Structures are given as C-alpha cells and as structure tokens.
Amino acid sequence: MTEIPREEYILKCTSACAGCGDSLSLRYVLKAAGPDTVLVVPACCTSVIQGIYPNTAFNVPVYNVAFAAAAACASGMSAALRAAGKKTNVIAYAGDGGTVDIGIQALSGAFERGADFLYICYDNEAYGNTGMQRSGATPLGARTTTTPAGKMQPKKDLDAIVAAHRPPYMATACPAYPKDLFQKVKKALSYRGPTFIHILSPCPPGWRFSTEKTVEMGKLAVRTGMWILYEREQGKVTINGPSKAAMVKPLPVGEYIRAQGRFKGISAETVARMVDDAAALARRLQKEEEGIC
Amino acid sequence: MLTVATGNKAVAAAVKEAAPAVVAAYPITPQTEIVEQIAEYVSSGELKSQYIPVESEHSAMAACIGASVTGARTFTATSSHGLHYMHEMVNWAAGARLPIVMANVNRALGPGWNIWAEHTDAFQERDSGWLQVYVGSVQEAFDAVLMAFCIAEDERVLLPVMVNLDGFLLSHTMQPLEIEKAGDFIPPLHLPHAIDPQNPCGYGTLTGPDDYFRLRWDIERSMRDAVDVIRGTQERFARRFGRKYGMVDEYRCDDAEVVIVAAGTLGREAEVAVDLLRDEGTRAGSMRIRWFRPFPRLDLSGRDVVVIDRDYSFGFGGVLAKSIAATEGARPFSVIAGLGGQEVTYEDIAGFVRNRQPGRELWFGVNGDV
Numbered sequence: 001m002t003e004i005p006r007e008e009y010i011l012k013c014t015s016a017c018a019g020c021g022d023s024l025s026l027r028y029v030l031k032a033a034g035p036d037t038v039l040v041v042p043a044c045c046t047s048v049i050q051g052i053y054p055n056t057a058f059n060v061p062v063y064n065v066a067f068a069a070a071a072a073c074a075s076g077m078s079a080a081l082r083a084a085g086k087k088t089n090v091i092a093y094a095g096d097g098g099t100v101d102i103g104i105q106a107l108s109g110a111f112e113r114g115a116d117f118l119y120i121c122y123d124n125e126a127y128g129n130t131g132m133q134r135s136g137a138t139p140l141g142a143r144t145t146t147t148p149a150g151k152m153q154p155k156k157d158l159d160a161i162v163a164a165h166r167p168p169y170m171a172t173a174c175p176a177y178p179k180d181l182f183q184k185v186k187k188a189l190s191y192r193g194p195t196f197i198h199i200l201s202p203c204p205p206g207w208r209f210s211t212e213k214t215v216e217m218g219k220l221a222v223r224t225g226m227w228i229l230y231e232r233e234q235g236k237v238t239i240n241g242p243s244k245a246a247m248v249k250p251l252p253v254g255e256y257i258r259a260q261g262r263f264k265g266i267s268a269e270t271v272a273r274m275v276d277d278a279a280a281l282a283r284r285l286q287k288e289e290e291g292i293c
Numbered sequence: 294m295l296t297v298a299t300g301n302k303a304v305a306a307a308v309k310e311a312a313p314a315v316v317a318a319y320p321i322t323p324q325t326e327i328v329e330q331i332a333e334y335v336s337s338g339e340l341k342s343q344y345i346p347v348e349s350e351h352s353a354m355a356a357c358i359g360a361s362v363t364g365a366r367t368f369t370a371t372s373s374h375g376l377h378y379m380h381e382m383v384n385w386a387a388g389a390r391l392p393i394v395m396a397n398v399n400r401a402l403g404p405g406w407n408i409w410a411e412h413t414d415a416f417q418e419r420d421s422g423w424l425q426v427y428v429g430s431v432q433e434a435f436d437a438v439l440m441a442f443c444i445a446e447d448e449r450v451l452l453p454v455m456v457n458l459d460g461f462l463l464s465h466t467m468q469p470l471e472i473e474k475a476g477d478f479i480p481p482l483h484l485p486h487a488i489d490p491q492n493p494c495g496y497g498t499l500t501g502p503d504d505y506f507r508l509r510w511d512i513e514r515s516m517r518d519a520v521d522v523i524r525g526t527q528e529r530f531a532r533r534f535g536r537k538y539g540m541v542d543e544y545r546c547d548d549a550e551v552v553i554v555a556a557g558t559l560g561r562e563a564e565v566a567v568d569l570l571r572d573e574g575t576r577a578g579s580m581r582i583r584w585f586r587p588f589p590r591l592d593l594s595g596r597d598v599v600v601i602d603r604d605y606s607f608g609f610g611g612v613l614a615k616s617i618a619a620t621e622g623a624r625p626f627s628v629i630a631g632l633g634g635q636e637v638t639y640e641d642i643a644g645f646v647r648n649r650q651p652g653r654e655l656w657f658g659v660n661g662d663v
Binding site: 073108109113 | 314315317343345346347348349351352353355356357358359360361362363364365367381382385488489490493494495496497498499500501504
C-alpha cells in the first residue's frame with residue numbers, strides 16, 4: 001500500500017467544530033489527491049471551515065460556488081483544464097444537502113455527460129452548516145431541527161442514483177477508516193470520467209455525541225452494518241473488509257443508535273425497519289459482488 | 294464575407310471568430326439556433342471549443358464560471374426563463390469578476406407562455422454587475438459579440454457582458470451580414486486571478502462586511518471605467534471594420550425639439566418615425582439606448598422626450614423612462630409598448646410623439662392613460 005504522505009493540505013486553525021468528521025475526511029482526501037488539485041465547494045460546512053477572507057486554511061485552490069452548482073462548475077473547470085492540456089485533479093466536494101437535494105440535477109447532468117472529475121459527497125445526514133435541518137440523506141427516525149419528532153422517511157439511496165449513471169468508479173468511505181478512504185481517492189483519481197465517493201461523516205453537534213467519539217462513531221456505523229464500505233469499479237462490486245466482517249458478525253445496532261442523541265426516543269419498530277433496510281442493502285450488494293444480479 | 298443571416302446565426306458566427314475555449318449552453322426558444330450552430334461548428338471542427346451540453350441554464354452559467362476561472366474564454370447564450378433560471382449564477386459570475394460573454398435573446402416571461410420579444414427578462418438583471426448592450430440589427434449582433442469579448446476581458450473591466458437581441462425580430466430575421474475575420478482584434482485573455490495550484494488561493498471564501506463592501510465598490514469602479522473601455526473598443530472597431538457605434542445611437546438629434554428614446558429594434562423603428570415626423574414638419578430625433586449597463590448619459594436638455602419601454606417594473610414604471618427621469622431630470626412621456634411581442638410600427642411611434650403628454654404614462658393599445 002502507498003504510504004500516506006506527511007504533507008498536510010488542511011492547515012491548523014480551521015473553523016471546524018471540535019471532532020469534525022468532515023475535517024478528517026478532507027485531510028485524507030487531499031493527502032491522496034496531492035497539490036495539483038482544485039476543490040470546488042458549494043455551500044456546506046466546508047465553505048465555512050476554510051476560514052475567513054483573506055485567509056484560508058486549505059493549501060490547495062478552493063473554488064467556492066453556489067449551493068446547486070458544484071458538479072456543473074467542476075465539469076466546466078475540468079473541460080477548460082483538459083483543453084489547456086492540464087491534468088489538475090478537479091474534486092467537487094459537497095455535503096449531503098448539496099448532493100442529494102439541491103445539487104442532484106447538476107450531479108446527474110455532469111455524470112451523464114461523462115465529465116472528468118471526482119465528486120465527493122461527505123454526508124453528515126443533515127444540513128449542518130445551517131444548524132442541522134433534515135436533508136434527503138437524514139436517516140429514518142433521526143431528530144433534526146425540522147424533524148423534531150424524528151424523520152418519517154428513510155434515507156435517500158444516493159448510491160443507487162449515482163450507480164444508474166454507470167460511472168467507471170464509485171465507492172463509499174468513512175474517515176474512521178483513513179487508509180481505505182485514502183486508497184479510494186487515489187483509485188478514483190486514476191480514472192478518467194466522473195467518479196464518485198460517498199463518505200459517511202460523523203458530526204458531533206448534529207448527531208449529538210461527544211467530540212472525542214467521531215472515529216468511534218464511524219466504526220460503529222460500519223460494524224453495526226448501518227454503513228457499508230464498498231466499491232463499484234467498472235460496475236463490479238467489492239465489499240470492503242470491515243463491512244465483510246460486519247456482515248458475518250455485526251455488532252448490535254443499538255450500540256450505534258444509543259450512542260447518538262439524535263435517535264433519542266426512537267421506537268423499536270423504527271429501529272427494526274432501519275435494520276431491515278440495512279440488511280436488504282447488504283444482501284443486494286452481496287448478490288452483486290457474487291455476480292448474481 | 295457578405296452574406297445574409299439571422300441574428301442567431303450572426304451571434305454564432307461571431308462566437309466562431311472569438312473562439313472561446315469553452316461553450317456551455319442549454320437550448321431555449323428563440324435562442325436555440327445559436328447553440329445549434331455552435332454545436333455544428335464544434336462538430337465539424339471549424340471551432341475548437343469544448344462544447345458542454347448542460348442539463349439546465351443554472352448549470353450553463355456554473356460551467357462557464359468553472360471554466361472561466363481557469364483563465365479560459367467562455368461563452369453561453371440564453372433567453373427569458375433560461376436567464377432567470379441561471380439568475381443566481383449570473384450574479385456569481387459578476388461577483389467573481391469573470392469575463393464571460395452571453396447572448397440573451399430577449400423574450401417575455403410567463404405566465405402565460407409567450408416566446409416573443411420583451412426586454413423585462415434582461416432588465417431584471419440590471420443590478421447583477423453585468424454589462425449589457427442591446428443591438429438593433431443582425432450586423433450589430435455580430436459586431437457587439439466580437440466587441441463584448443474585448444470589453445469583458447479588458448483588465449480595467451473584468452466583468453461579464455450580456456449582448457441582447459430581440460426575440461424573432463432579430464433572432465429569426467434575415468438581414469445582410471458582413472462576417473469579419475476577427476484576427477487579432479480580440480487580444481488573448483490573461484485573467485489575473487486565474488486558478489493556479491502553484492499559488493493556492495481561496496475563491497469566494499466567507500467574507501466579512503468590510504472586505505465584502507470593498508469588493509462591491511471595486512465592481513462599481515470597474516463599471517465606471519468600462520465606459521472608456523467601451524468607447525475605446527468601439528473606436529478601434531470602427532477603424533478596423535468601418536462601422537461606428539456609441540453608448541447611444543443618435544439619429545437626427547442635432548436640432549431636434551423632441552427625442553424618442555428606445556432600445557433594440559424599437560429604436561430602429563423610431564428612426565423611421567423620425568423621418569415621417571420630419572416630413573410633417575416636426576423636428577424629431579431618436580436615441581437608441583445601446584449600453585444599458587453602464588447606463589449612458591443622454592443630451593436631452595430643452596427637449597421633449599418620448600420614451601418607449603418594451604418592459605415594465607410593476608408598481609414603478611417603464612425601466613428606461615424611470616432611469617432617464619432619474620439620471621437626466623427629464624419628464625418623459627412614457628409609452629409602454631411591445632410587451633410580449635406586441636407589434637409597434639413607425640406610424641404608431643409617430644402617433645406617440647404627436648400626442649405626447651410629458652410626465653404621463655401610456656400603455657399602448659391597452660389603456661389610454663394610467
């Protein structure tokens with residue numbers, strides 16, 4: 001395995017919350033991408049944690065753009081850079097709201113056109129930048145400021161939507177597994193054409209857990225089977241080690257649910273439905289991996 | 294090369310001469326022919342551009358923004374609802390100081406669905422920081438697009454430019470067109486703030502009130518400097534290609550006692566009305582507003598003024614009439630005419646002049662006086 005470089009592209013003194021899962025993701029994404037990289041960032045937590053003009057805590061160029069515009073902007077940037085003979089990595093780096101909700105049209109359009117860039121959705125399962133309102137990526141039963149009694153609908157299946165565009169490479173990841181994330185970014189950037197990584201990004205203030213437990217929460221998500229680490233390379237599914245292990249011997253889902261204030265008061269029926277949904281996704285991916293469907 | 298072409302074809306031909314690195318666009322009536330023609334040029338290899346057939350106008354402008362900030366020349370075209378769908382990014386392009394050139398084929402806004410000429414679509418973008426020019430002929434559409442790249446990309450400006458042409462009246466009307474070889478008329482683009490991984494910067498980072506305010510002032514300063522750049526570019530164009538343009542196109546104004554002010558094709562129709570009125574013994578003249586942003590100064594002192602607006606700002610008035618009242622202290626007779634493609638002839642315009650009532654507003658064909 002390639003050594004993770006020592007170079008840091010996320011400098012000290014970002015304005016991220018303590019224990020921010022997104023900051024951890026960014027750190028490894030940029031270590032993998034290296035200095036010849038441009039981030040295209042729509043409105044999201046990452047637009048805030050860079051710091052305030054004229055300063056920036058990011059050591060690669062960052063193009064901040066309007067909420068719905070990340071994928072379209074990145075596709076235009078990539079077209080211009082490639083026309084000029086430049087190989088600079090273009091990474092659209094967007095939250096779940098900017099991806100599954102307001103930005104999904106631009107994402108779908110750019111992927112259908114085969115634009116040459118990597119789209120990363122870091123998913124903290126709510127509108128974090130505005131103080132935790134529900135998004136289409138908020139899981140069933142989670143309390144947000146706009147779902148005070150818990151969300152009534154399941155999480156939107158973003159990966160199925162992206163997979164329908166048949167990108168050459170797509171993957172899920174979590175900063176609790178930094179080497180896995182690092183390798184996936186490397187692999188995604190080795191492809192031409194739109195590639196995609198969906199990162200589950202534990203969020204202490206939003207999910208209501210203590211700030212030192214970010215990595216633990218990411219691991220719990222994977223070990224309970226609530227988040228599955230896998231890749232879809234040229235259409236072929238590979239379930240990654242930690243999730244393979246979780247499929248054989250999962251931790252009780254209650255360990256993940258009870259550790260987070262956002263699931264406080266969730267009914268046993270809702271938890272059962274979440275477990276069923278996660279199991280159904282696991283079965284579907286296992287079948288795909290085995291080539292059954 | 295002298296030919297005959299529609300306004301849309303003229304725009305596309307000028308884009309071919311300007312050779313933008315990236316064109317991102319989405320079709321909409323009556324602009325569609327522009328993007329079809331550009332796609333054809335790219336497909337045949339006559340134009341070496343990256344043509345991005347985006348899924349919406351919002352994405353068209355977003356893709357142009359992403360391309361432009363690398364230092365690439367960019368172009369898009371739209372109309373009416375398309376312009377308004379991209380409104381957020383229209384503002385972004387100007388705030389980001391990107392010299393994007395866009396053709397907007399002026400068309401009414403729904404409901405009801407209406408595909409014909411009106412200026413309200415682009416006038417609503419008046420505060421965005423875009424320069425706006427309105428053309429009156431197919432030849433002028435070609436010439437204005439060539440000059441738009443020079444003006445937008447000038448380091449004293451670095452703001453986007455919108456070239457407006459009336460839906461159908463110009464977009465689909467065949468007129469003679471001299472297609473010029475642009476050659477070195479448009480200098481190479483050097484964007485001083487182009488993205489450079491060797492010099493990583495944050496673009497559009499969270500910005501506090503003091504810096505934000507300063508950056509807004511910088512847009513206005515460039516908008517003011519743009520007047521000289523426009524004049525200089527139009528003079529250079531006249532020397533090179535022989536056609537003269539001003540901020541405003543004046544017709545028989547020298548001794549005029551009454552001046553008709555209008556934009557786009559109505560401004561050309563007004564010239565015919567001027568001839569008719571002069572034959573009748575009225576010393577009439579006309580001023581066709583070409584540049585709407587930056588807004589020009591007009592010499593109206595001591596003259597009656599009849600302003601024809603193919604637009605309206607509800608609860609306020611005709612945009613041109615109110616602008617001229619504000620900037621020149623004039624009391625124009627404000628005529629609202631041509632909305633949604635309503636036919637307005639030179640005889641109608643002569644009638645407005647004969648029956649002018651300074652300070653009042655007429656909705657032509659709808660209401661005698663509001």
